[in-house]
Amino acid sequence: VKTVAGFLNTDGGTLLIGVGPDLKTVGLDQDYEKVKPKNGDGFVNRLTTHLINAIGNVPVSRTRARIVVREGREICRVDVAAMPDGVRAKTSKADSVFFARLNNSTRALPEVDVASYLATRPSHLMTGLTAGCPGAPIPDAKNRQMVQLERNALLRRLGRRRPGAD
Numbered sequence: 001v002k003t004v005a006g007f008l009n010t011d012g013g014t015l016l017i018g019v020g021p022d023l024k025t026v027g028l029d030q031d032y033e034k035v036k037p038k039n040g041d042g043f044v045n046r047l048t049t050h051l052i053n054a055i056g057n058v059p060v061s062r063t064r065a066r067i068v069v070r071e072g073r074e075i076c077r078v079d080v081a082a083m084p085d086g087v088r089a090k091t092s093k094a095d096s097v098f099f100a101r102l103n104n105s106t107r108a109l110p111e112v113d114v115a116s117y118l119a120t121r122p123s124h125l126m127t128g129l130t131a132g133c134p135g136a137p138i139p140d141a142k143n144r145q146m147v148q149l150e151r152n153a154l155l156r157r158l159g160r161r162r163p164g165a166d
Contacts, residue, residue, distance in 0.1 A: 001054040005089040006099040006106035007080035008059050011122075013101065017047075018075030027073030040067030040074055047076065059087040086118050 007013035018028045035042035051060045062081040088096040
């Protein structure tokens with residue numbers, strides 16, 4: 001949940017489940033024992049349900065989970081598109097946490113920093129125009145202009161100004 005939420009709130013990304021931190025393929029056999037049916041379909045269904053419960057249906061619609069074979073073992077590849085408005089996740093410790101990818105890690109941002117973080121995201125994320133993202137809305141020119149004007153107004157309220165804004 002943490003990594004998927006972080007990808008949604010940053011630039012998107014890909015999570016490989018069944019691959020260790022040393023990049024060795026461990027597979028999903030142990031995970032399959034905990035799901036029904038005990039196969040890739042059962043795993044993806046359980047993962048989807050878990051994500052919906054933690055971050056909601058709309059953010060999960062910006063993910064694509066599929067089983068792929070790597071080094072002779074099944075792993076789950078989860079491609080995540082950036083979420084234009086950001087998303088908060090429900091965790092075992094808190095009902096609303098805003099995660100972001102910072103370099104190679106996912107971190108919880110303090111609530112006081114969230115508005116500033118969202119305001120300084122690249123404009124292609126604010127409008128949902130992330131290349132190759134399944135389900136990304138394609139706003140018309142008027143909608144893009146409105147999003148940009150709202151973003152610039154928020155930046156002014158925060159005391160920042162983008163070069164060439166307005």
